Amino acid sequence: MSRNNQPKMPPSFATLVQTYFTEHLTQQRALSPRTIATYRDAFILFLDFVEVHLGKSPVALTLADITPEVIMAFLDHLERQRHNSVRSRNARLVALRSFLKFAAHRDVSSLKVIERALGVPVKRFERPMLGFLSREEVLAVIGAPDGTWVSQRDHVLFLLLYNSGARVSEIIGVKVSEVVLDDGAACIHLHGKGRKQRSVPLWRSTVKAIRTWLRRNPQFDAASALLPNRHGHAMTRTNVAQRLTLAVEAATTTHPDLAKRRVSPHTIRHTTAMHLLQAGVDISVIALWLGHESPATTHHYVEADLAMKERALARLQAPEVKIHRYRPPDSLIDFLRTL
Numbered sequence: 001m002s003r004n005n006q007p008k009m010p011p012s013f014a015t016l017v018q019t020y021f022t023e024h025l026t027q028q029r030a031l032s033p034r035t036i037a038t039y040r041d042a043f044i045l046f047l048d049f050v051e052v053h054l055g056k057s058p059v060a061l062t063l064a065d066i067t068p069e070v071i072m073a074f075l076d077h078l079e080r081q082r083h084n085s086v087r088s089r090n091a092r093l094v095a096l097r098s099f100l101k102f103a104a105h106r107d108v109s110s111l112k113v114i115e116r117a118l119g120v121p122v123k124r125f126e127r128p129m130l131g132f133l134s135r136e137e138v139l140a141v142i143g144a145p146d147g148t149w150v151s152q153r154d155h156v157l158f159l160l161l162y163n164s165g166a167r168v169s170e171i172i173g174v175k176v177s178e179v180v181l182d183d184g185a186a187c188i189h190l191h192g193k194g195r196k197q198r199s200v201p202l203w204r205s206t207v208k209a210i211r212t213w214l215r216r217n218p219q220f221d222a223a224s225a226l227l228p229n230r231h232g233h234a235m236t237r238t239n240v241a242q243r244l245t246l247a248v249e250a251a252t253t254t255h256p257d258l259a260k261r262r263v264s265p266h267t268i269r270h271t272t273a274m275h276l277l278q279a280g281v282d283i284s285v286i287a288l289w290l291g292h293e294s295p296a297t298t299h300h301y302v303e304a305d306l307a308m309k310e311r312a313l314a315r316l317q318a319p320e321v322k323i324h325r326y327r328p329p330d331s332l333i334d335f336l337r338t339l
Contacts, residue, residue: 178190198289
């Protein structure tokens with residue numbers, strides 16, 4: 001056989017991983033940097049585990065080494081040793097499965113191996129009931145600014161979170177130019193998951209608070225973070241969570257029950273969704289408002305709202321007729337007893 005007719009060698013595992021991240025995710029699928037970073041972290045954890053579990057360095061691995069048994073051992077390691085939630089465990093598995101599907105197109109000779117590995121299922125889990133605050137509680141958390149720079153910023157932060165129902169990552173990424181304060185058209189432009197953009201209208205109270213905030217910070221330009229930290233940089237998730245914890249502690253003076261609850265920035269997002277639902281807003285509109293990719297995600301709010309279920313039950317007329325048990329004739333009883 002001539003050199004030109006020799007079968008082409010399949011790419012190595014290391015080459016597949018590099019091509020997957022540098023070409024497939026970034027150029028072909030055009031995923032967001034945040035999503036790519038999540039997949040990268042999953043791979044680092046997996047390769048570190050496999051190196052210990054199999055005694056092989058990452059560059060020496062082959063697709064044949066990625067067996068269902070190895071994947072299951074890795075997932076078990078995540079839950080038992082790293083104390084990952086089932087949701088996080090499943091997210092790591094999704095990253096591995098995405099790579100394996102990519103590899104199947106680049107190395108046809110490993111199709112059987114990959115097919116077995118893809119057979120590892122995601123783990124089912126019970127979704128916890130969504131926690132949310134009452135209107136009185138969330139207004140107490142938002143509070144009123146005391147005149148200091150930090151207090152005024154936090155007031156705008158929590159007001160925007162409640163008004164928009166945005167994720168923390170969306171709010172801390174907002175630039176001054178992405179807030180429209182014109183009368184009758186006031187809104188905020190948010191950059192959601194998967195580079196999706198949406199606009200959410202603003203209440204007059206929110207517009208007033210933002211205008212006051214911008215007057216206090218004349219040094220802001222269009223590219224400035226709307227809600228910076230003391231050093232002028234965008235706030236971090238941790239920073240927002242810490243400020244919210246302090247706000248909740250302050251609100252316990254008027255709402256002591258808040259001290260018994262865990263209130264995170266995502267709780268504010270749930271609260272917005274529940275209050276929209278209770279106000280009679282159509283669930284499809286709420287899905288657009290929150291930037292949900294699937295309407296099924298929004299349906300969880302319907303499941304969580306006991307008050308809505310009680311109102312639905314009240315529309316049903318309770319049966320007044322007493323139900324009598326069926327008593328068969330004696331001949332039937334006799335027949336059954338002889339069986």
